Amino acid sequence: MVSSSIKVVYCTIAIYRFTFSLVCLENSYLCIFFDYCSSFSLLIRSSGKLFLRAAMSKPSVGINGFGRIGRLVLRAAVEKDSVNVVAVNDPFISIDYMVYLFQYDSTHGRFKGTVAHEGDYLLVAKEGKSQHKIKVYNSRDPAEIQWGSAGADYVVESTGVFTTIEKANAHLKGGAKKVIISAPSADAPMFVVGVNHEKYDHANDHIISNASCTTNCLAPLAKVINDNFGIIEGLMTTVHAVTATQKTVDGPSGKLWRDGRGAGQNIIPASTGAAKAVGKVIPELNGKLTGMAFRVPTPDVSVVDLTARLEKPASLDDIKKVVKAAAEGPLKGVLAYTEDQVVSSDFISDTHSSIFDAGASISLNPNFVKLVSWYDNEFGYSNRVVDLISYIATKA
Incomplete structure (x- = not known):
């Protein structure tokens, strides 16, 4: 049995071509990992509940x-x-x-x-x-x-x-x-890791979408706010870095004419379905959110501004507390929290989907807030693609 007072112990035992790792975590788990071209893990909670997972190889x-x-x-x-x-x-x-x-x-x-x-x-x-x-x-x-x-x-x-x-x-x-x-x-079907990925149905979902980078930024934040305070309605703006679909100099566009204007010279208003897509991954927010984008002349990193009316009154400090708790708890690795005086380039190659900027967020009153969250629209998103694959592979 595993005592909840066990201190952290880690050891690796190599026998022939097999490797065993034993980890004892205080108030947490006993983990035994086995690896030889395949992987095997046995996890026992201090409460006594047993989890067993075996996978013949990485996906x-x-x-x-x-x-x-x-x-x-x-x-x-x-x-x-x-x-x-x-x-x-x-x-x-x-x-x-x-x-x-x-x-x-x-x-x-x-x-x-x-x-x-x-x-x-x-x-x-x-x-x-x-x-x-x-x-x-x-x-x-x-x-x-x-x-x-x-x-x-x-x-x-x-x-x-x-x-x-x-x-x-x-x-x-x-x-x-x-x-x-x-x-x-x-x-x-669209899945956002940390929000609705557990609704994946292995028997029926053979072709799935990882949604967009902006939805991956907005959805975790919207989930935390809605779960704690309720969102009546909201508008999202993403200030978005340039992408390969834009023109380096003025040229013809198949859609809106201004989409074809030079990406390095202009701030370009653009459409986005990212906010509406949140309603697909969080059904209780369906029809409550919409948004738009401004394409700006930076190579990477974008930022979401969610302006929302709340059902339950909340101070900005209340909001910061629940977002920070989520970032350090159930959404760790997906959602992050910062109080630093950051700018966009500070998040290049950041692996999170969404980094809440406590210092940039504001409120007009306890029911009307503007919340700001950064994201590396390239690398953060790519990390979630890998995470989604890792998750669905456990359901095979």
Whole structure:
């Protein structure tokens, strides 16, 4: 039995090619981890409740589209070491160019590891992390990508093109078991880690969406506020960094004319469905939120402003307390809290979905507040893609 007064003890025992790790945490868990190409963990709470989990291997992942999100999903996978990327497809990038683009990043810096190619395989490694040997495909048709042959059970659809169930379904023909769309979807169920990911249904949800980066920022904050004080209605504004879809200089736009104006020269009002999408992941907020975006000339990191009417009166200090508690508790790793005098560049490569800025948030009265939360719209989002895969793999 495990005493609740046990002090922290950690030891690793190596026997032949097997490794056992024993961890005793005060007032928490006894954890025994076993690893030899497979993984096994036994967790016993101090209350006596037993949890047993066995997984034969890390989830095997394929990435379709080696653009901003595709490359950063791979970086996140290497850093987290919780999934194994085994295949990448991009019809527009040669394998040697993939090496270059992955190694050098103007925003997030040079990859702190090694990347090379051998034949049609990318070899990505970092000290202390598992090596990823990645089969490279160059197919335009997702139905032709041999995910099954590469061993990729979970495919990240990050081209921004195949965002509906019908289109993303093509990946299943190539042997993938699940598809995670790294964008909002018109018809695929959307999951936001920390908010509604536990509603994932393994038997029926074969193609899912990780929603948008802005929804991933707004939803955790909205959940905390709604759970504690209730949201009557709200308006969201995201001040959003430029993305690859914008023009470097004035040019034609297929949608609103001003969308085609030079991204480096202008603050551009734009539409976003991120706030309305919160209603899909938090049903009790359906129809209560909407929003817009301002695209600004910064390369990365965006910020959400949620202006809301509350059901229960709350001081700004009350709000700060519950957000901080959530950030240090159930939403740790997803939601963060800061009282520092921060600016956008301070959050480049931040892995959280949402970082609440206590100093920038204000209230007009106890029922009307403006709450501010930052997010790295590239890297924070990419980390949640990996986390979502890790979660759904436990349900297999």
